[in-house]
Amino acid sequence: MKTRLGAVxxxxxxxxxxxxxxxxNSGLPGAVDFSLDGLHxxxxxxxxxxxxxAQANAMEVWVNTYQANCEDSQINYKATGSGAGVQEFLQGxxxxxxxxxxxxxxxxxxxxxVCRDGGRAIHLPMVAGPVAIGFNLPxxxxxxxxxxxxxxIFDSRVARWxxxxxxxxxxxxxxxxxxITPFHRSDGSGTTDNFTSYLHASAPxxxxxxxxxxxxxxxxxxADGSSGLVGMVQQNVGAIAYFELSYAHQNDISTVRVDTGxxxxxxxxxxNSSNAIAEAEVTGTEGDLALQLDYAxxxxxxxxxxLVTYEIACDRGNAPETLDLTRAFLAYMAGEDGxxxxxxxxxxxxxxxxxxxxxxxxDAMA
Amino acid sequence: xxxxxxxxxxxxxxxxxxxxxxRSTTRLGDRIFSGLSKGSGIALLVIMxxxxxxxxxxxxxxxxxxxxxxxxxxxxxxxxxxxxxxIAVLLFGTVVSSVIAMVLxxxxxxxxxxxxxxxxxxxxxxxxxxxxxLLAAVPSIVYGLWxxxxxxxxxxxxxxxxxxxLGWTGVFAYDGTPARSLMTVGLLLAVMxxxxxxxxxxxxxxxxxxxxxxxxxxxxxxxxxxxxxxxxPFGRSGVISASMLGLGRALGETMAxxxxxxxxxxxxxxxxxxxxxxxxxxxxxxxxxxxSMGRDALIASGLVLFLLTLLVNGAARLIIxxxxxxxxANA
Numbered sequence: 001m002k003t004r005l006g007a008v009x010x011x012x013x014x015x016x017x018x019x020x021x022x023x024x025n026s027g028l029p030g031a032v033d034f035s036l037d038g039l040h041x042x043x044x045x046x047x048x049x050x051x052x053x054a055q056a057n058a059m060e061v062w063v064n065t066y067q068a069n070c071e072d073s074q075i076n077y078k079a080t081g082s083g084a085g086v087q088e089f090l091q092g093x094x095x096x097x098x099x100x101x102x103x104x105x106x107x108x109x110x111x112x113x114v115c116r117d118g119g120r121a122i123h124l125p126m127v128a129g130p131v132a133i134g135f136n137l138p139x140x141x142x143x144x145x146x147x148x149x150x151x152x153i154f155d156s157r158v159a160r161w162x163x164x165x166x167x168x169x170x171x172x173x174x175x176x177x178x179x180i181t182p183f184h185r186s187d188g189s190g191t192t193d194n195f196t197s198y199l200h201a202s203a204p205x206x207x208x209x210x211x212x213x214x215x216x217x218x219x220x221x222x223a224d225g226s227s228g229l230v231g232m233v234q235q236n237v238g239a240i241a242y243f244e245l246s247y248a249h250q251n252d253i254s255t256v257r258v259d260t261g262x263x264x265x266x267x268x269x270x271x272n273s274s275n276a277i278a279e280a281e282v283t284g285t286e287g288d289l290a291l292q293l294d295y296a297x298x299x300x301x302x303x304x305x306x307l308v309t310y311e312i313a314c315d316r317g318n319a320p321e322t323l324d325l326t327r328a329f330l331a332y333m334a335g336e337d338g339x340x341x342x343x344x345x346x347x348x349x350x351x352x353x354x355x356x357x358x359x360x361x362x363d364a365m366a
Numbered sequence: 367x368x369x370x371x372x373x374x375x376x377x378x379x380x381x382x383x384x385x386x387x388x389r390s391t392t393r394l395g396d397r398i399f400s401g402l403s404k405g406s407g408i409a410l411l412v413i414m415x416x417x418x419x420x421x422x423x424x425x426x427x428x429x430x431x432x433x434x435x436x437x438x439x440x441x442x443x444x445x446x447x448x449x450x451x452x453i454a455v456l457l458f459g460t461v462v463s464s465v466i467a468m469v470l471x472x473x474x475x476x477x478x479x480x481x482x483x484x485x486x487x488x489x490x491x492x493x494x495x496x497x498x499x500l501l502a503a504v505p506s507i508v509y510g511l512w513x514x515x516x517x518x519x520x521x522x523x524x525x526x527x528x529x530x531x532l533g534w535t536g537v538f539a540y541d542g543t544p545a546r547s548l549m550t551v552g553l554l555l556a557v558m559x560x561x562x563x564x565x566x567x568x569x570x571x572x573x574x575x576x577x578x579x580x581x582x583x584x585x586x587x588x589x590x591x592x593x594x595x596x597x598x599p600f601g602r603s604g605v606i607s608a609s610m611l612g613l614g615r616a617l618g619e620t621m622a623x624x625x626x627x628x629x630x631x632x633x634x635x636x637x638x639x640x641x642x643x644x645x646x647x648x649x650x651x652x653x654x655x656x657x658s659m660g661r662d663a664l665i666a667s668g669l670v671l672f673l674l675t676l677l678v679n680g681a682a683r684l685i686i687x688x689x690x691x692x693x694x695a696n697a
Contacts, residue, residue: 081653087657187655188655221628
């Protein structure tokens, strides 16, 4: 009696878990072939890294490919979040950190104590990803919004979907009279930082709040992580939220086309975000490759809300025993093959000139 | 009433049996065992003290740097320069959601426990007790997912009804947005702490001396009167202890709250509308992107939770101590 009952209950719990787990957010296509010819392997060993969860899916592909082709190399990337990753890197426990925000000046100073040969931490832009704005509005698949309207929506100053401000941008859409529920991240996040940077740069009047990893806007609801936001958008008619493009694709969520002032509203696609990276300016000095995006761009086919994730490493390495492996792995990520793999999983490769500089910096890590 | 608590070891004339056993094992075995148990006790105290010291030091750093008032600021901007943060919202949310959970869970748990111990036929009582125990083994993230995906969408109706009936109080006003509020969290926490309160309470009720119950029956008491006169007074301190165990879980619950609640740093007068936050939820949400000051600030908030838990447990101990003469389970 007891065991049978237990089995039934355990099965029930299992069904609940798997039912909740069917939204595959790993971003990997069903069967992936990780073999790759001509991958240059470094010395064998174990490499520890941690940081941004925004690049976790890209890392998964990179790590699997590298390990499949380089025997006896172990690479552990923990998606702990940028803040925790940077902390671990500055304590010297990891070879590099993934971060979607730049180090502060004091953190760069701090890095001198863990970097070899008087080196310092530098930013290597490796992955970019469009931040899509997803919405749930039955009967409306195509929605165009501009920065001031987005700012008003996310600041709870436009309350209903049939508001004239929205209708003006979407003359052909049949907008229902439904309340808007904007959702934002409840946890600190580089995605929030990026999205609010865009709002602040492109619509400073409508979005007076300083860009930050923590949400500063008024009202709305919040949820934990991009997957939490996706769940909320799916569950609630009238919801709107921002998350990485891959989440929108895997869950069939319609995304907003952004009216940047270009002749055509720009869709959140991998290609349009690569164009944004091409426009970016390198602001780092002394070989640092920190980028400044032009959020207020009006160029054709440039999607302005793009999250750039950096690998943060010492310019001359931090531990002699893992230096060779670190270099080989970073070189693969920045190489043709590593960058090509990104497009297939909704990330944008870093474009021409900048990735060239990244490769040079990795080569120079000796 | 017979007290099951063991009398303090008094020197009594040794029985021959005991003497024989003692002679062969006392010296080494006893010494090792008493050393081990003493060691465990001391280790526990040392660990607790170490946690407190660690929390206090790191919290001190953060509180010294805090530009806002640590107790009253409605903001959590610990990574900014200068940092501004305060625990008012978190303290409110933690206490309110736990109180809701206790109010909902304790009466139900006592009811289930009484049913299992005194009403249900044995064939039903055993599997029922087993199912309740099994509920305690469900991981909190599963409760969280259940709450977010199943409970929240179904709370809109009841909340609307509460708003119609009691909306004028302000405490039960509801604006129709997704029901990810302290009330929903309290309800979910109630479900989560139900099994632990039920199983401890049930065990205590089962220990009510048969003699007392039969005496009550012999005086012509009905079953309810038996329960009221013997089981409940006997089990009261056990119920309090069980509730404290449940409260401890509710105060510290992290993932389920983080999954269900829509946190914000505003205190909403209405329990049904989103907003608020709890200590544990805030730590889980903010930790990933926290810098060094952000971490210390989170540790400071953790220290407050630590103190809150100590306070609550201390209060419970006091209540139990005052009712010691009844205590069956807590000596």
